[in-house]
Amino acid sequence: MNKNIFIPVTTNASISEFASEIISIIRSNLTPGKLREAIGEYHEKDIAATLTSLTKEECQRLFRIMQPENIANVLEYAEHNDSYFELLGINQKTEVLFFMETSSAVELLQNLSKENRTTLLDLMRPDIRAEIKLISSFDEDEIGxxxxxxxxxxxxxxxxxxxxxxxxxxxxxxxxxxxxxxxxxxxxxxxxxxxxxxxxxxxxxxxxxxxxxxxxxxxxxxxxxxxxxxxxxxxxxxxxxxxxxxxxxxxxxxxxxxxxxxxxxxxxxxxxGGLPSEEDLAEPIFLSIKKRIPWLSILLVLGLGVSATVGLFESIVAQIPIIMCFQSLILGMAGNVGTQSLAVAIRVLMDVQIDHKQKAMLVWKEVRIGFLNGLILGVLSFVAIGGYLCIKGNAPYFSFAVAGCLGIAMNLAMMISSLSGTVIPIFLKKIGVDPAVASGPLITTINDLVAVVSYYGLSWLILLNIMHIA
Amino acid sequence: MNKNIFIPVTTNASISEFASEIISIIRSNLTPGKLREAIGEYHEKDIAATLTSLTKEECQRLFRIMQPENIANVLEYAEHNDSYFELLGINQKTEVLFFMETSSAVELLQNLSKENRTTLLDLMRPDIRAEIKLISSFDEDEIGxxxxxxxxxxxxxxxxxxxxxxxxxxxxxxxxxxxxxxxxxxxxxxxxxxxxxxxxxxxxxxxxxxxxxxxxxxxxxxxxxxxxxxxxxxxxxxxxxxxxxxxxxxxxxxxxxxxxxxxxxxxxxxxxGGLPSEEDLAEPIFLSIKKRIPWLSILLVLGLGVSATVGLFESIVAQIPIIMCFQSLILGMAGNVGTQSLAVAIRVLMDVQIDHKQKAMLVWKEVRIGFLNGLILGVLSFVAIGGYLCIKGNAPYFSFAVAGCLGIAMNLAMMISSLSGTVIPIFLKKIGVDPAVASGPLITTINDLVAVVSYYGLSWLILLNIMHIA
Known part of the structure; x- marks a missing residue:
């Protein structure tokens, strides 16, 4: 149940400071020459950052005093640059496209209407047009x-x-x-x-x-x-x-x-996040829902499978209800250990070209770490939960029997999670399936099933059949 | 319980091909002049890749025919380059250090014994020595x-x-x-x-x-x-x-x-993965265990908290054992939705400098998506689980009552998970805590608690107190 995800920290750079200076310059009543000079003092990235705060008229005033080369750079830094590009006259457009990086120009042209695109391409220098055609000829997954x-x-x-x-x-x-x-x-x-x-x-x-x-x-x-x-x-x-x-x-x-x-x-x-493609703030809500629901449905079906497995042990829980309190703990800890192993496996697989022997070493190391960490936490849980159940008024014999089942199951589940957290990404990479998409739910479902079966299975065996508690 | 993690796919580039050619050249009996010429045909990165496969003598043979500038480049591409650096004579060492990037030279010098380091620094050109001292004067977290x-x-x-x-x-x-x-x-x-x-x-x-x-x-x-x-x-x-x-x-x-x-x-x-620092294959197993256990212990304590909460509902489960089968499903789905919201929040927070209004919009959008997705999946679960329980021989009235509690709880839990998956990273970033470390367990524990309380709480209210099933 634990999800440790990286979130990058971005700082509030002093962009807004420059931006407000630039905006007040544009809104001043300087003559075109002076305006050009004043704007020229700023970096094109900072000018690009102001565009969203300007009115259509202010953007036009800005572009009218800037050189095509500088406009090209500003547009390369700006997001959704096609709307600003539309503000330029036809000659300025061809000049700006000339100065843009070809790949950026291709991207910009793709966002224009077909008619506008054809007109612009016709007006461009033949060699630039050929370059644009070349870049557009490659699929967006190709380095070209x-x-x-x-x-x-x-x-x-x-x-x-x-x-x-x-x-x-x-x-x-x-x-x-x-x-x-x-x-x-x-x-x-x-x-x-x-x-x-x-x-x-x-x-x-x-x-x-x-x-x-x-x-x-x-x-x-x-x-x-x-x-x-x-x-x-x-x-x-x-x-x-x-x-x-x-x-x-x-x-x-x-x-x-x-x-x-x-x-x-x-x-x-x-x-x-199991999303098929990028989302942004502006996306309509129903589109977002449509994107996310297929993935959630797959996870729902897998989750139902785990629930059906838990259902097999209903009669044990009916006899000893206390054991179900710790199900979330076992599933959670198995998941946490699996995440650690997965993170290490990713690190090792990403960094070096490793051979079969090293892969085997990695798996063996992770399994041992999973077993030993499971042993430590299993013993800790045994003591803590046994004590807790005693304090809650259960007989010591019963309390420590339940805690013992939990401890052993935790140890077992943590070892197997380490194994699956290492083997599954290696295997998926080997068969050419993108492990980024497939390994999450696969590992999780396997870990959940292992944890449930070992915990309730042990409880059934030890508590009901050996110790005859009920 | 689901953990969808990204795993990058690296390819088996044709490095090994070049490497084996280079190795056979080094092992040939070419004269030094011819050897230098033949090795000169290869990129320094590819030469660096062969070092691990060479004996100490072969490395020395290689370094003896190479120019200090090229050795410096090879060492910059190599991992654990201090062991290869040790094979050079004292004069070659100072020359190689001269040609290395200062930050790489600093890193290399740090891996040498203090005595060797001092000797080398004394032999270096004063301006280079000053540069090395400058770079070493900064903390490794500082851009300097x-x-x-x-x-x-x-x-x-x-x-x-x-x-x-x-x-x-x-x-x-x-x-x-x-x-x-x-x-x-x-x-x-x-x-x-x-x-x-x-x-x-x-x-x-x-x-x-x-x-x-x-x-x-x-x-x-x-x-x-x-x-x-x-x-x-x-x-x-x-x-x-x-x-x-x-x-x-x-x-x-x-x-x-x-x-x-x-x-x-x-x-x-x-x-x-909740690891305090990088691990590699060569790290001793007990060091790995020592690194990972503190994080797991924190998660164990949080998990015990969730278990204690589940324990409050023990009497309900004792009366209607079937409801505990679906606990894993609710916790899992709440977690999955929380992960999606977290991924979107990360994407938005990372990409643009957003203001308070946009943050509020993001939260509001995610809550609505969580609610609507929860509604869809809640209804699906209601139908699927109600039907499943009927087929398993339960009375339709009872089956759909249980499924109804589950559906409503799922809807509620998914909505709240979306909220916490968006609000917590925004909040952590705001107060200057690294959300990468803190948001995972925080979000998970909150989601688990919400899911458990809403599911068992609703079951207690509806099944026991309104419908008097037991």
Whole structure:
């Protein structure tokens, strides 16, 4: 019955302070030139944070004095940015889209009406349009949909001097310049150059001398989830993304990676609660109910199974009603131990590539810990509950017999919970089922059944059949 | 009783493939020159992955042919790197430390004996020694302990030309060159320059024209946890870290941030299981038991409280034993709904800076969802359990009376669980207690008590006192 869940703590950063300054500047009667200057002092993230507090007219006043590049950055920081985007004129729209990260532009375009989207695409530069089409061609689970097309590519047979002038020429349009990618005449990916090495190299050095050939890469059609450990392990500033013919399509920057991690984390919270997808405050209540009810129904059916099992022991409870008081305790403790084992199993499975022997070691270790912790808490419960029942006026013989059944059952249930809390995630991962969704109810139902059967089974055996208490 | 926990899926990346190639190269009888060339083809992360499979002699052979800079990178990727570091000669050690990120070097030095540490520090360049002392001076919860001292600083009254030559001069020793930091004569932080802007600027432009003055910054003594939303929201390549006098001490790069996120995530899994700190496979079993038992003991005491409450209703169960079969169902469903509300509350609290009105809206929405879901499942349970009890041979009047109590209690318990699953994390966050640790058992115990009291209370009222069934 215990649910220990992580809740991240966010702080009240001093955002609101900046935001109120920015708002009062926008509402002042400064001339456009002065206004631009004053707004230019603030970070685009802080400007984005004010948008929700501005009226439509104030947003328009703001966008009218800002450069398209800055508007693009503000919109990238803003949520629900399509409503603000709609406030721009058609020319401003195409310019803003030009400066946005392609993946952000794709997302924004998807929220517009089909008609508006087509008009805008027609007005855009052909190369940008091609990039947008490329990114939209990938499924949202594929890494290609998250990549950035904003990178610098140099030819593999140029020199440092040529690469340097290529850099200066491409830098105006590309943000990600800390790594340069080397491609051959067919655009096949050949290696990467650290900008630092390029800067300190002599002008006539052949590029191949400073090119890293062992640079890691991904394929655009790989599932995002599969790319995460890869991106984390090779902590590079950016990782190139190739098509099936090894042609360089784009890159995944560490920012993109942080965003991917954030989205995965959100999905995990959603899975944690057994919700099929994200919800927010604005979602209509009946949609929320519709989303949550299927999961609850499955849990209801599993819960009915546990209840039916408890029902098998009705006659024992009718004879010794006191034993049912401790059912919640046993089920709860089995669950708590199972959660600890699950947390450790997650930790170990997540962090390292472990082999079969290590998995077996983990299971064996958890079972022993479950047994020993169960022994300690079982003995404690035996003493505490035996004493409690005596104080409540029961005979000592009876009190400690009931407490003994409870203690032994607790020990047994805790050991088996540790086992299932370790084995089930390992097994689910092995057969390719997402353990995030499946292991919760499975482990819980098994633990509940084990706890119920061992507790009432022992009570029936010891209290009724051996000691003949009733 | 249900615990839905997220388990991340990691893939079996093709690491082992590269690793076995590297191992066979090291074990071949290539000459040192050829060996260096062959090893140079592989990424340092992949070389690091082979270390555990190599003998002491093979590691030494490998390190003897590698450059200190590469060894430093390999050691940064390796786990338990102090044992490999010990294989190096004293000169190689100081050189490797020179090339390592200061925060990694600090970590490594902490694992050495005090004597070895002092010897090495004495041999190091004074500026590097000062950086190591600076990083070690911060508490491991402070952002200063994670910062990188590897950045390029330029004076605020220089020109583009000066900054460019400064860059070329400092680039040899510094990896993080995509942002240059502007400081005044007292080292006070004045702003930041995007390398891209520097590259495309004309030689005689004053630096102030391309300096961003609204660049975000952190103070070294801030708690890491408090910096995470800040670092995430201002998605910059690196964020400067200042001392209390606004002097620039170091930077937090997006890599550092990814590492911080990873560590926080690990801590969360640990908290999830109610463990005080990380465990790994190698930890002795009695240490693991000692770590886990305090948390389990608290849960045992809370569970005893719930059991004592159930005990108050012993006489009702003695008269109508069938009702106790469904106790686990009610407690379980209340818990499941509470988990969903908690997951949504986490999602909303994490994502946006919400005000009191929005918090009240969230609570009100969750309560209504809890009530309506409870109504649906309560009616379903009423029909299903009423029917089930009839089939088992109970009188329809009795069966549906029991099922009715259950349905109403379930509805009530689900509504209150939604309320506590939303209000408790909001409240804990407000009073500054880490909700990750405290909200689990608190919510669970409250939900269990509510479910038990409403179920048995209703049974007592309706079945015994109104309908006089017994």
């Amino acid at each position: 949909s998250k990549m950035s097309t904003n990178f610098i590519a140099v030819s593999n047979n140029s020199t440092v001097k040529v690469a340097m002038s290529e850099l200066i020429c491409q830098a105006a349009e590309n943000d990600n310049i800390s790594t340069l990618y080397v491609v051959d005449e067919n655009k096949t990916f050949c290696g990467a150059i650290d900008l630092k090495d390029l800067i300190i190299a002599r002008e006539n050095t052949p590029l191949s001398d400073i090119t890293t050939l062992s640079y890691p890469y991904l394929y655009a059609k790989m599932e995002i989830q599969d790319c995460i450990p890869f991106l984390r392990d090779y902590s590079e500033n950016s990782i190139p993304v190739l098509d099936d013919e090894n042609k360089l399509l784009g890159i995944v920057t560490s920012h993109d990676f942080i965003e991917i991690l954030g989205e995965e984390l959100n999905e995990d919270y959603v899975k944690l | 302990s994670k910062m990188s001292t590897n950045f390029i600083a330029v004076s605020n009254n220089s020109t583009v030309k000066v900054a460019m030559s400064e860059l070329i001069c400092q680039a040899a020793e510094n990896d993080n060159i995509s942002t240059l930091y502007v400081v005044d004569e007292n080292k006070t932080f004045c702003g930041a320059i995007d390398l891209k802007d520097l590259i495309i600027a004309r030689e005689n432009t004053p630096l102030s024209d391309i300096t961003t003055l609204s660049y975000p910054y952190l103070y070294a003594k801030m708690e890491i946890q408090d910096c995470i939303p800040f670092l995430r929201d201002y998605s910059e390549n690196s964020i400067p870290v200042l001392d209390d006098e606004n002097k620039l001490l170091g930077i937090v790069t997006s890599h550092d941030f990814i590492e911080i996120l990873g560590e926080e995530l690990n801590e969360d899994y640990v908290k999830l």
